[in-house]
Amino acid sequence: MADDIAARVDRLELPFDARGVDNYGVSKWHLTQAFRIVSLLYRNYFQVRANGIENVPARGRVMLVGNHSGGVALDGLMVIASCFFDMDPPRLAHAMADRFINRFPFASVWASRCGQFTGLPEHAQRLLEDDRLLLVFPEGARGTAKLWKERWSLVDFGTGFVRLALRTKAPIVPFGFIGGGDAIPTVANLYKIGRLAGVPYVPVTPWLLPLPRPVRLEIQYGAPLRFEGTGSEEDEVVERYVAQVKSSIAALIEQGRESRRSRLSS
Amino acid sequence: MRVAIPGISGLLARKVAQRLLAAGHEVIGLDPRGWPGAPQGIELHAADIRKRAAEEVFRRRKPQAVVHMATVTALVAGTEERYRINLGGTRAVFEHCANYGVEQMVFVGRHTYYGAGADAPLYHTENEPPQELGAYPELADLVAADLYAANALWRLPKLSTSVLRVCYTLGPSGHGTLAGFLRARFVPMVLGFDPLFQFLHEDDAAEAISLALEKKLRGIYNVAGPQPLPLSVIAREAGRTTLPLPEPLLAMLTGRAGLPRLSRGALAHIKYPIVVDASPFKAATGFAARFDELTTVQTFADAFPRTSPVASLA
Numbered sequence: 001m002a003d004d005i006a007a008r009v010d011r012l013e014l015p016f017d018a019r020g021v022d023n024y025g026v027s028k029w030h031l032t033q034a035f036r037i038v039s040l041l042y043r044n045y046f047q048v049r050a051n052g053i054e055n056v057p058a059r060g061r062v063m064l065v066g067n068h069s070g071g072v073a074l075d076g077l078m079v080i081a082s083c084f085f086d087m088d089p090p091r092l093a094h095a096m097a098d099r100f101i102n103r104f105p106f107a108s109v110w111a112s113r114c115g116q117f118t119g120l121p122e123h124a125q126r127l128l129e130d131d132r133l134l135l136v137f138p139e140g141a142r143g144t145a146k147l148w149k150e151r152w153s154l155v156d157f158g159t160g161f162v163r164l165a166l167r168t169k170a171p172i173v174p175f176g177f178i179g180g181g182d183a184i185p186t187v188a189n190l191y192k193i194g195r196l197a198g199v200p201y202v203p204v205t206p207w208l209l210p211l212p213r214p215v216r217l218e219i220q221y222g223a224p225l226r227f228e229g230t231g232s233e234e235d236e237v238v239e240r241y242v243a244q245v246k247s248s249i250a251a252l253i254e255q256g257r258e259s260r261r262s263r264l265s266s
Numbered sequence: 267m268r269v270a271i272p273g274i275s276g277l278l279a280r281k282v283a284q285r286l287l288a289a290g291h292e293v294i295g296l297d298p299r300g301w302p303g304a305p306q307g308i309e310l311h312a313a314d315i316r317k318r319a320a321e322e323v324f325r326r327r328k329p330q331a332v333v334h335m336a337t338v339t340a341l342v343a344g345t346e347e348r349y350r351i352n353l354g355g356t357r358a359v360f361e362h363c364a365n366y367g368v369e370q371m372v373f374v375g376r377h378t379y380y381g382a383g384a385d386a387p388l389y390h391t392e393n394e395p396p397q398e399l400g401a402y403p404e405l406a407d408l409v410a411a412d413l414y415a416a417n418a419l420w421r422l423p424k425l426s427t428s429v430l431r432v433c434y435t436l437g438p439s440g441h442g443t444l445a446g447f448l449r450a451r452f453v454p455m456v457l458g459f460d461p462l463f464q465f466l467h468e469d470d471a472a473e474a475i476s477l478a479l480e481k482k483l484r485g486i487y488n489v490a491g492p493q494p495l496p497l498s499v500i501a502r503e504a505g506r507t508t509l510p511l512p513e514p515l516l517a518m519l520t521g522r523a524g525l526p527r528l529s530r531g532a533l534a535h536i537k538y539p540i541v542v543d544a545s546p547f548k549a550a551t552g553f554a555a556r557f558d559e560l561t562t563v564q565t566f567a568d569a570f571p572r573t574s575p576v577a578s579l580a
Contacts, residue, residue, distance in 0.1 A: 021499060126388075
């Protein structure tokens with residue numbers, strides 16, 4: 001099992017040097033350690049099922065775009081895991097991390113060495129131009145802050161991601177993430193305490209801490225969407241594309257809920 | 267071509283001078299520090315660039331090109347002295363260039379211009395402004411010198427100016443900021459941080475600077491070679507022992523207990539990376555580094571093998 005993970009890391013098509021470090025500082029050693037732990041979460045604790053993973057191209061620039069589900073970045077971690085464990089060859093998805101992560105000791109190193117950089121437009125564009133796999137949650141931090149009763153809703157999408165996809169001519173692979181709201185049912189978010197701790201907010205669950213329950217999670221990937229343009233179109237044009245992405249994600253969430261229901265009842 | 271090199275006594279400048287001499291250029295060096303044992307054929311003037319004697323060299327010898335390498339870092343000089351050298355000196359060089367018909371100027375600056383910070387992107391491009399100056403006032407004079415040199419591009423249209431933002435250099439000489447940091451008995455690190463460091467072999471750096479001159483480069487360019495490496499990997503490859511300390515403790519201890527001297531602001535530079543995108547420079551000059559990142563560290567490690575604790579106690 002452990003060797004299986006090291007072998008998968010070896011098969012990542014990234015330009016690692018002789019010490020296993022790529023040009024962004026992504027390190028094979030750190031990836032192997034991290035995926036050992038993530039594997040337990042992905043395969044055993046949540047038993048994540050990724051449907052339609054074949055929609056994610058094996059090579060070249062791709063933007064994965066989906067909904068936030070659950071009060072912490074569990075969804076991002078599981079999407080990264082699905083691209084690593086369920087794709088052949090495996091791919092490393094680069095999520096756009098919240099700014100606070102880089103300020104914390106250890107979190108800063110581990111995020112960077114595993115290819116999870118601060119969510120800056122410069123990073124997103126460079127990674128795509130470098131033909132990497134970019135993971136974007138257009139709902140942003142407002143998306144992870146969704147409460148349990150709002151768990152099936154989508155908050156407003158930004159438009160920057162579509163402009164970036166147009167500018168870099170990257171296909172958008174939409175996905176729906178299902179179950180994060182059940183794993184971490186947030187009843188309230190503490191913003192003031194969060195600010196004191198240097199994080200956007202602290203989610204509170206019925207058992208207080210945002211520790212996830214072992215519920216089954218589902219990821220539903222959809223067919224790639226390609227938009228023609230330069231990225232400097234008028235807002236109305238871009239908003240139309242954004243609405244298209246949003247509605248396909250909404251449809252994928254429905255599809256995933258259906259699939260998860262049949263899996264839970266069987 | 268007749269090339270004047272202010273700051274020729276610096277290690278990198280000597281390498282550039284030798285390279286230009288070998289390529290058949292006439293080299294005139296200006297530096298009050300002198301250069302004992304300089305190769306024959308290099309004309310040396312022990313003149314401070316801000317003084318009359320330096321201007322006299324420009325007036326009499328009429329160089330066609332200048333490679334300005336007379337800037338210093340916070341590790342070398344105190345604040346006032348640094349402002350005089352970096353800003354006053356740079357201004358004087360550009361004025362002499364304008365007054366005495368110099369056609370080409372290569373300003374050798376540093377990639378630390380961009381600053382290090384939690385929110386800074388990896389791979390800075392030339393069109394980014396300098397950041398985090400507030401956190402690192404010791405860099406302000408070099409940033410100002412860089413901006414001053416860059417505005418010569420429109421202020422002095424007859425002078426073809428290139429501003430190079432060169433990453434750290436490393437090699438057998440053991441000179442430079444990164445080498446100085448690695449030469450201490452322990453390499454201090456901020457616990458929980460391990461930034462990427464981007465460096466170029468000192469011979470490759472000299473080659474890049476010479477190329478900027480040969481290709482009559484005009485504009486602002488980042489200069490770098492192989493991919494960056496995490497500080498911990500560099501230290502390990504160099505056979506050094508890292509000493510990760512919590513940030514407040516490290517801030518208290520720098521300069522003592524066998525640790526290198528670090529200013530408060532420099533701590534950001536061992537927490538967060540400064541990495542530049544040098545592809546425009548490579549495209550414009552055809553520059554390709556001869557040494558990869560691991561070989562570069564090795565050349566330094568061979569020249570400065572780690573002194574065992576026992577030997578250094580004796």
